[in-house]
Amino acid sequence: MRIKNYYKNLPHKTIERLSQYRRALFICLDNGKTHIFSHEIAQIQHITPVQVRRDLMLIEYSGTLRKGYNIQDLIDVISDIIDDKDGIKAAIIGMGNLGRAVLKYVRGKRNKLEIVAGFDSNPEKIGKTFEGIKCYSVEDLEDEIKKQNIKLGILSVPGDKAKDTTQHLVNAGIKGILNYSPKPVNVPDGVYLEEYDMITTLEKVAFYIKMNEEMEKEASKKDNPEKGKGR
Amino acid sequence: MRIKNYYKNLPHKTIERLSQYRRALFICLDNGKTHIFSHEIAQIQHITPVQVRRDLMLIEYSGTLRKGYNIQDLIDVISDIIDDKDGIKAAIIGMGNLGRAVLKYVRGKRNKLEIVAGFDSNPEKIGKTFEGIKCYSVEDLEDEIKKQNIKLGILSVPGDKAKDTTQHLVNAGIKGILNYSPKPVNVPDGVYLEEYDMITTLEKVAFYIKMNEEMEKEASKKDNPEKGKGR
DNA sequence: TTTTACCTGTTATTTTATTAACAAAAATTT
DNA sequence: AAATTTTTGTTAATAAAATAACAGGTAAAA
Ligand SMILES: NC(=O)c1ccc[n+]([C@@H]2O[C@H](COP(=O)([O-])OP(=O)(O)OC[C@H]3O[C@@H](n4cnc5c(N)ncnc54)[C@H](O)[C@@H]3O)[C@@H](O)[C@H]2O)c1
Ligand SMILES: NC(=O)c1ccc[n+]([C@@H]2O[C@H](COP(=O)([O-])OP(=O)(O)OC[C@H]3O[C@@H](n4cnc5c(N)ncnc54)[C@H](O)[C@@H]3O)[C@@H](O)[C@H]2O)c1
Numbered sequence: 001m002r003i004k005n006y007y008k009n010l011p012h013k014t015i016e017r018l019s020q021y022r023r024a025l026f027i028c029l030d031n032g033k034t035h036i037f038s039h040e041i042a043q044i045q046h047i048t049p050v051q052v053r054r055d056l057m058l059i060e061y062s063g064t065l066r067k068g069y070n071i072q073d074l075i076d077v078i079s080d081i082i083d084d085k086d087g088i089k090a091a092i093i094g095m096g097n098l099g100r101a102v103l104k105y106v107r108g109k110r111n112k113l114e115i116v117a118g119f120d121s122n123p124e125k126i127g128k129t130f131e132g133i134k135c136y137s138v139e140d141l142e143d144e145i146k147k148q149n150i151k152l153g154i155l156s157v158p159g160d161k162a163k164d165t166t167q168h169l170v171n172a173g174i175k176g177i178l179n180y181s182p183k184p185v186n187v188p189d190g191v192y193l194e195e196y197d198m199i200t201t202l203e204k205v206a207f208y209i210k211m212n213e214e215m216e217k218e219a220s221k222k223d224n225p226e227k228g229k230g231r
Numbered sequence: 232m233r234i235k236n237y238y239k240n241l242p243h244k245t246i247e248r249l250s251q252y253r254r255a256l257f258i259c260l261d262n263g264k265t266h267i268f269s270h271e272i273a274q275i276q277h278i279t280p281v282q283v284r285r286d287l288m289l290i291e292y293s294g295t296l297r298k299g300y301n302i303q304d305l306i307d308v309i310s311d312i313i314d315d316k317d318g319i320k321a322a323i324i325g326m327g328n329l330g331r332a333v334l335k336y337v338r339g340k341r342n343k344l345e346i347v348a349g350f351d352s353n354p355e356k357i358g359k360t361f362e363g364i365k366c367y368s369v370e371d372l373e374d375e376i377k378k379q380n381i382k383l384g385i386l387s388v389p390g391d392k393a394k395d396t397t398q399h400l401v402n403a404g405i406k407g408i409l410n411y412s413p414k415p416v417n418v419p420d421g422v423y424l425e426e427y428d429m430i431t432t433l434e435k436v437a438f439y440i441k442m443n444e445e446m447e448k449e450a451s452k453k454d455n456p457e458k459g460k461g462r
Numbered sequence: 463t464t465t466t467a468c469c470t471g472t473t474a475t476t477t478t479a480t481t482a483a484c485a486a487a488a489a490t491t492t
Numbered sequence: 493a494a495a496t497t498t499t500t501g502t503t504a505a506t507a508a509a510a511t512a513a514c515a516g517g518t519a520a521a522a
Contacts, residue, residue: 008442012435013509019434027414037469044415046424049469050511057471065470066518082434084441090433097335101328102429105413109430113437151440152433176440178432182336183258184275190447192439193277194432198333199340200250201425202321202383203313205407206344207246208423209382210315211239212406216421244479268499280499281481288501296500297488 007059007081014055015082020045021052022078025071037068083112089150091117093165094157095125095135098180102154107131116148121161138165145172152176159183238290238312245286246313251276252283253309256302268299314343320381322348324396325388326356326366329411333385338362347379352392369396376403383407390414 010018024044028036038056039049056062056069061077063069090106092099095118107115118135120126126137136144144150153169155162155177162181169177176192179185187193241249255275259267269287270280287293287300292308294300321337323330326349338346349366351357357368367375375381384400386393386408393412400408407423410416418424 008446011508015438016431016435019431020428023413023428023430024415039469043417046415046417046426048511051509053469053471054510063470064518065516066468066520068469082438084437088437088440090437097328097332101332104328106430106433110434113430113433152436154433175443176436178436182254184255184277186274186277190443192436192443194436195277196427196432197251197254199254199337199344200247201409201427202337202344202385203250203341204243204247205383205409205423205425206315206319206321207313209319209407212421212423215239242478270499279481282479284499284501285480294500295488296486297490297498299499 010058010081014058017045017047017051017055018059018078018082021055022075022082025075025078029071029075034071035064035068036071036074038063040068079112083110087112087114088152089114089116089148090152090154091115091119091145091148091150092154092156093119093138093141093169094155094161094181095120095122095130096156099154099156100130102156102180103131103133107133113152115154116150117144119144138168141165141168142172145169145174150174152178155179155181155185157181241289241312245289248276248278248282248286249290249309249313252286253306253313256306256309260302260306265302266295266299267302267305269294271299310343314341318343318345319383320345320347320379321383321385322346322350322376322379322381323385323387324350324369324372324400325386325392325412326351326353326361327387330385330387331361333387333411334362334364338364344383346385347381348375350375369399372396372399373403376400376405381405383409386410386412386416388412 021041024041025036037049038052041052042049045052056074059077059081061069061074090113092103092115095103099118103115103118106113115133118130118133119138119141120135121138125135128135145153151174153174153176155165157165159182162179162183162185166177166179166185166187170187170191174191177185177187177194179193179195182197184195185193252272255272256267268280269283272283273280276283287305290308290312292300292305321344323334323346326334330349334346334349337344346364349361349364350369350372351366352369356366359366376384382405384405384407386396386400388396390413393410393414393416397408397410397416397418401418401422405422408416408418408425410424410426413428415426416424
């Protein structure tokens, strides 16, 4: 029991990092490497080597002393943990700029996470194929989700449509939603929700830019104290 | 001193939430509301009312008992803290699907965070205008960044161009980078870096979908214990 | 062969973040 | 006018995450 399900107690942050490690490992593999040290992974991910080793300890993966971790092995172990054995099907609702950017980026990258359908309300888009996946009418949303057993919905519709669309997804029995629309939505218990807003990320970067600048200004005042006297 | 700079000690998570609160407050203001309770903000953001009140305590903003917080006031207070007084200019490097989606979304939404230029290597895009902003050649990147005093770079170029482009941004004296390219990049001290990968977010959602399902399966076994005996 | 340098894996400690508990005050009800 | 309800603001307690400390082992160097 413990052996089988230990990953259910993994910290949320570790789950995120495992996905990031795997991405980094794929890149390293492409570059012809076979082994990697914790400090190398750490450098790529901008974290500490201890953090990496601790995460790997939690998933009970061991490397070789002085040789590091076997990249392909580690990819397999991480995949075992974070991927669903049978794969999870996803759909994009709202095939605009963002929806298509997501589709293009994700499509074909992970074999256990497949985008199998798009939905839109615009007649010009309905029936068309984008990156090899078909765009359905939102009117068929509930039916298609059920029929194709789609569990994950990626929401990229305009803000004023977010609430209704979410309701349809929930009605269809969706299991998780990644909401990129500009309005927060609500889901019932049992549906996992994640929301992301680029403006928040941008504002965070802007805030720390401003803070760094102010701290530099203060530091230079200390070097020339006569300049920073008046108060 | 303490009064002037207290926000430098705000937790990182609080900074993120302040941006999210402000977004929610804008929406409420649009809906004609003037006041809001902590539990209402909490409900929108899927967090607890205590979290909200604690954040507001940290920024020393007080509401009115039994009336809640004045929305416009609170927006102003948050803006004072997270916005730069003189505004921060940003540029998008890589005007593809993603770059244009970002541009379209962010453009004009925040008056202290302005996207003022795009850059691309594709001759068909260079010189064109998207959403009212001009697309320059990457060859002019360093010059334009310096000339226009652009401090924030949004990276949405293909992965194999990420490293070089970052170097150019750093050379030009950029202060912060938001990297959406599929390869992690490195920056020197003093440059604030944030990276975001949709696949990581998707994989996280997929992981918790899988976990929820397995937990439900186990729970139903407990209800029909005879079914789940064999080990 | 001994020493040194270099990594891993784990436990202990510290820091950061969240939640709980509760006092105080204003509006509302009885 | 007393009691009740509702909501804020703050301190105290808990939980989650990150970092530090270090033991132990292996390869390479001396
Ligand atoms: N969260 C973020 O970081 C972020 C970033 C960029 C854009 N956005 C937001 O995401 C949304 C999509 O952005 P975009 O640039 O692709 O916009 P867009 O206008 O290009 O695309 C929206 C698409 O949704 C379709 N649509 C409209 N109503 C619909 C409905 N009821 N059901 C299904 N489809 C419907 C439209 O036909 C269109 O194709 C916008 O609301 C935008 O504000 C969010
Ligand atoms: N992090 C994420 O969540 C995420 C999501 C979607 C896409 N992506 C990635 O972001 C990048 C952009 O995605 P997209 O869908 O817009 O791709 P795209 O191909 O539509 O856009 C890339 C743009 O970059 C331009 N470009 C190429 N080399 C350049 C250079 N040296 N300097 C400046 N511009 C250059 C191209 O001309 C093109 O306009 C891709 O690498 C994609 O994999 C990341």
